[in-house]
Structures are given as structure tokens and as C-alpha cells.
Amino acid sequence: MQRSVCGLPEFKHPVSKGNDMAKGSTRTNASTLPRRALGRQLRKLRERAGYTQSAASRVAEISPQSYGRIEDGWQTKVTDLGLNALANAYEATDEERRLLLDLAREIREATASGRGWWRAYADAMVSGFDHYLALEEAANQVTSWQSTVVPGLLQTRDYRQALTWATSPDRSSEDVNRTLDxxxxxxxxxxxxxxxxxxxxxxxxxxYNVGSSSVIADQVRHLIEKSEAPGVEVRIVPTAETNPVGLMSRSFVLFSFPPLHASKLQEPPVAFMEGFTGDLYIERDVEVSKYAREADRIRHVALSPSASRDLMLRISKE
Incomplete structure (x- = not known):
């Protein structure tokens, strides 16, 4: 069985072709979004001023690698003194300078608040899953297209357990229970x-008969129940649908984010795909927009929420 981001929290080290996010898994705490925003602002100012990253690193008195990590939104220490030096070199306006300093303050405040509730489950996660959790926690809207398994946020414990045993039969009961928790x-x-x-x-x-007929029946009934909750929508693409939209793109997840608290900047969405040998986080606008368009095309062939509930009810009774 293929592992899925929405199926099992058992991730390999993240890999990305969408940008430079394959450098590590340290961009995982509540400061994820302001770090991304700061990196984008610095890159915009640097390119406008005609500086290379190497030249910018000398201005900030840090290594080129460290400066590159800042622009990529990774967790690297950045001081107000260094940001002011960069603002001077880039001939930033007062407003642009204030934005850089506001983002730096927001990063510090977010970092001081902790790395997230999932730290307590570090022993239950494979390296890289904490980054996914950080994006999920920061998002205000998540769209999940799945062709093989129920999304993790909607799984019953028995369904998740069946998937876990199928993919990791040698794990101890204690480890499995931590994963389920x-x-x-x-x-x-x-x-x-x-x-x-x-x-x-x-x-x-x-x-798909995951675990047993009773496990999948309970899972379908759980989907029906959750689909009636505020903020949750479940839509099914029926087998009888002749338009194979979504099948070629494989499963993916789209994260959308609210404006940042202090700077009010709107963070762009992120797309995610899991691969057998690595996980793909996509941030470039032109690439993320393709997934957004694909999600819209899938909505056009999917049943309405009410018709989807009717179908799930019929299946649960079979």
C-alpha cells in the first residue's frame, strides 16, 4: 500500500523541486509564515538593488549559506542590526525597513511561543513530518485531493491503525499507539x-477494504458525520464519472493561510505531494496555481456535498 501524507504520519526527509525546501526540516515552528515573508521581502529588495546573495551576506556579516537560508525562509538567526545594514545597502524606503523589522519581531515572538504541540510526539514521527504539521497548523483552509486513502484529519483510529500495520508490520504496539495518538x-x-x-x-x-469490512464501514459513517460539521466539506468523485480529472495529477494537498498578525502580509499558498522516495513542497506561484486549477476542475466533476453524503450512506449500508 502506498503511504499517503493524509494517511500516515511516517514521512521521509522532505524533498522539493518547487524551491529550496530540501535543505532540512528546521522550518517547523510557529515562525514558519513570517520567516517565509521575510525571505521574500529580502529577495525582492536585493534583486531590485542588483546585489548577489554573496554580496548581501557580506553586508549582513554572515555566511552566504546563512543568507541563502534566510531568503528561503529557513530558521536562521537574523538580527535587527543585520536587517538595518541590508536595508541601507538596498536603499529601502522607511516603510520597507519597518516591514523587515516588524517581520523579524514577529519571528521572535512566534519562536518564543514554542515549536508546537507536536513536539511531545517527536518519537512518533519520521523526520520531516513536523514541517507538514507546522503548515497545517498555520493554515486557515486546507484542500486535500485523495485517490487512495481517507485524509488523516478524517480517519477513524481503527482505519489509521490498519494502515499503520500494513505499512509498518514490525513496529511495536507502543509505537503504533503513539502514532495513533x-x-x-x-x-x-x-x-x-x-x-x-x-x-x-x-x-x-x-x-478499498482497509482492515476489514467493519473498519471501512465505520470509517464511511465517520465521514458522513464529519461532513455535517461546520467548516468541513466532503465531496466524492463517483466511479461512474467519465472525466478522469485528478487521476493523472495524483493526490495532493493545498494549504491557504490567513494574513500575518503583525505585518498583515498575505502569505501565498503551498502545495504538497508525497513521493515514494521523498516529499514535495511547492511554493512557486506558477506551480501552485496549477494545483489550484486542478482542484477546481475536480470540484466540477465531484458530487455536491449532499449528493456525496447520499452516496456515502449507500456505501455504508452495503
Missing amino acids: LAQRRQNLLDRPGFKFEALLTEAVLR
Whole structure:
């Protein structure tokens, strides 16, 4: 069985072709979004001023590698003194300088608040999954297109357990239970005010006999129940649909974010795909927009939420 980001919290080290996010898994705490924003602002000012990253690193008195990590949004220490020096070199306006310093302050405040609830489950995660959790926690809307498994935020404990044993049969019961506890803790996100989760699923997801017929029946009934909750929408692409939209793109997840608290900057969305040998985080606008368009095309062939509930109800009775 293929592992899925929405199926199992067992991730390999993240790999990306969308940008330079394959450098490590340190961009994982509440400062993820302001770090991304600071990196984008610095890159924009640097390119406008005609500086190379190497020249910029000398201005900030840090290594070229460290400066590159800052622009990529990774966790690297940046001081107000260094930012002021860069603002001077880039001939930034007063407004641009204030924005850089405001973002730096927001990073410090977010970092001081902690790295997230998932730290307590570090022993239950493979390297890289904490980055996914940070994006999920920071998002105000998540769209998940899945063609093989139920999204993790909507899985029952028995369904998740069946997937875990199938992919990791040698794990101890204690390790498996820790993984299941982590999965259930993630699902609290669905109760957060203002959070929206959209699940786009193939009908096949509901018919794969994961664990046993009773496990999948309970899972389908759970989907029906959750689909009636505020902020949760489940839509099914029926097997009878002749337009194979979504099948060629494979499963993916789209994260959308609210404006940053202090600077009010709007962070651009991120797309995610899991691969067998590595995970792909896509941030470039032109590439993320392709996934957004694909999600829109899938919505056009998917059943309405009410018709999807009717189909799930029929399947649960079979």
C-alpha cells in the first residue's frame, strides 16, 4: 500500500523541486509564515538593488549559506542590526525597513511561543513530518485531493491503525499507539473556529477494504458525520464519472493561510505531494496555481456535498 501524507504520519526527509525546501526540516515552528515573508521581502529588495546573495551576506556579516537560508525562509538567526545594514545597502524606503523589522519581531515572538504541540510526539514521527504539521497548523483552509486513502484529519483510529500495520508490520504496539495518538491530536484542528477543510475523494477511497469490512464501514459513517460539521466539506468523485480529472495529477494537498498578525502580509499558498522516495513542497506561484486549477476542475466533476453524503450512506449500508 502506498503511504499517503493524509494517511500516515511516517514521512521521509522532505524533498522539493518547487524551491529550496530540501535543505532540512528546521522550518517547523510557529515562525514558519513570517520567516517565509521575510525571505521574500529580502529577495525582492536585493534583486531590485542588483546585489548577489554573496554580496548581501557580506553586508549582513554572515555566511552566504546563512543568507541563502534566510531568503528561503529557513530558521536562521537574523538580527535587527543585520536587517538595518541590508536595508541601507538596498536603499529601502522607511516603510520597507519597518516591514523587515516588524517581520523579524514577529519571528521572535512566534519562536518564543514554542515549536508546537507536536513536539511531545517527536518519537512518533519520521523526520520531516513536523514541517507538514507546522503548515497545517498555520493554515486557515486546507484542500486535500485523495485517490487512495481517507485524509488523516478524517480517519477513524481503527482505519489509521490498519494502515499503520500494513505499512509498518514490525513496529511495536507502543509505537503504533503513539502514532495513533498523534493522528487523533491533529484532528482537533477541525474544531478550531475559522478553519476550513475540504476533502475531495474518489469513490474508490470508500471501497478499498482497509482492515476489514467493519473498519471501512465505520470509517464511511465517520465521514458522513464529519461532513455535517461546520467548516468541513466532503465531496466524492463517483466511479461512474467519465472525466478522469485528478487521476493523472495524483493526490495532493493545498494549504491557504490567513494574513500575518503583525505585518498583515498575505502569505501565498503551498502545495504538497508525497513521493515514494521523498516529499514535495511547492511554493512557486506558477506551480501552485496549477494545483489550484486542478482542484477546481475536480470540484466540477465531484458530487455536491449532499449528493456525496447520499452516496456515502449507500456505501455504508452495503
